[in-house]
Structures are given as structure tokens and as C-alpha cells.
Amino acid sequence: MSLSIYDVCVPTFTRALGALAAVLEKGRIHAENEKIDPSVLLGMRLYPDMLSLTHQVRIASDNAKGCVARLAQIEAPKYADDESTFAELHQRLENTIACLKGVQPRQLEGSDSRPVELKSPQRTFSIK
Numbered sequence: 001m002s003l004s005i006y007d008v009c010v011p012t013f014t015r016a017l018g019a020l021a022a023v024l025e026k027g028r029i030h031a032e033n034e035k036i037d038p039s040v041l042l043g044m045r046l047y048p049d050m051l052s053l054t055h056q057v058r059i060a061s062d063n064a065k066g067c068v069a070r071l072a073q074i075e076a077p078k079y080a081d082d083e084s085t086f087a088e089l090h091q092r093l094e095n096t097i098a099c100l101k102g103v104q105p106r107q108l109e110g111s112d113s114r115p116v117e118l119k120s121p122q123r124t125f126s127i128k
Contacts, residue, residue, distance in 0.1 A: 005071060005112050006105040013064035014100050020060055021093045027053075028086035038086055057089045061096040068100055070116050072107040 031038045042054045051059070058081055069076035077099055083089045118125040 004105060004108065006103075006108040009068055009071065009108070010100050010103060013068065014097050017060065017064055017093050017097050017100075020057065021090055024057070024086055024089055024093075031086075039084065042084070042086070042089070054083060054089065057092065058083070061092050065096050065099050068103050068108075070118075071111040072103050073111075074103070074107070 027041050028038065030036070031041050043052045045052055050056070058079075061079070062076075065076045077095070079092060079095070083092055116127045118127065
């Protein structure tokens with residue numbers, strides 16, 4: 001039995017984003033129980049040069065939907081990147097998971113043998 005690109009990507013990203021949603025829920029409950037302003041936790045960084053927790057969640061979401069969209073040769077949904085609460089971040093993760101689950105295995109067929117382009121403001125990279 002061979003393992004498809006779909007089987008490697010979509011369930012893995014879905015599980016990871018679900019776990020991240022569970023961590024955010026624990027953070028929300030902790031903030032509520034300890035009477036901590038939720039924005040304090042969402043703005044925290046594990047290291048001074050890291051982006052905040054809110055930005056890390058956005059990056060995880062963008063990486064998952066971007067990867068699967070590139071492999072499926074479809075346009076990834078764009079989000080406003082304006083989340084500022086636990087509920088809004090949770091909704092973003094739910095939307096991303098729904099996006100991933102909307103991709104069918106047949107859409108990723110052959111993606112292991114075609115080039116993938118990664119675009120940045122400075123240049124475009126092609127991965128073969």
C-alpha cells in the first residue's frame with residue numbers, strides 16, 4: 001500500500017491545527033480563571049525575537065492552507081489577519097481545517113512530480 005501526498009499532508013495538518021486549537025482553548029480558560037487579560041497571553045512570545053502567539057497561529061494556518069493549495073494547484077483562501085481574541089483565532093483554525101477537508105485526494109494526485117512555486121515579495125522559488 002502506497003502513501004499518497006494527500007494522506008501525508010491533509011490529515012497531518014488537520015491534526016496539528018486541531019491540537020493548536022486545543023492549546024488555545026486551554027489558554028483561554030487559564031486567562032479566564034486567573035483573571036488575566038487575554039490579549040496579554042495572545043501577545044506573548046517564547047523568545048524576544050519571536051512573533052507573538054497570535055502571529056504564530058496565523059503562520060500555522062497560512063502554512064497549512066498554502067501548502068495544500070499549492071500542491072492541489074488551487075488558490076488558497078485569504079484571511080484578513082486581524083484576529084485579536086481567542087475566539088477569532090479559533091475560528092481561523094476551524095476555517096483552515098474546513099478548507100483542508102474540502103480538498104479531495106484526486107486534486108493532489110501527481111503533485112509529487114510537478115514543480116511547486118513559492119512566491120515572496122523579492123522573488124519566486126521553484127521546487128522540483
